[in-house]
Amino acid sequence: MPTTISDLSNSESEFLICRESHKWEVKTDYDITLGTRKTIVQFTRMWVCERCKTEKHITVDATDFTVVKRRMVYPDGYLLEKGHGRVLVADVRRAQMEALGYKTKGRKRGRT
């Protein structure tokens, strides 16, 4: 299990950028499962973020080429502690500005 952080304010600046958009690099090595007569059963493709090194693994069923499994592998210090809830992009943008040293107005919707 990667180490987690308690609050977005503890996030490294490049992780805050990635929470809006990763910089994916496609890895060309497919993990292919073959069936009889070397027919493709399924394959997994992997992407790695050039900035934060998060990995994205997508497994595709080769019958209809739909995604059957998604898996993300995050670096240490990227994820928030369990129970923190979903992170809104608006909160990420706020944390980005605060990380740059700017003061921000109070949060909306009664959030703390």
Ligand SMILES: [Zn+2]
């Ligand atoms: Zn990233």
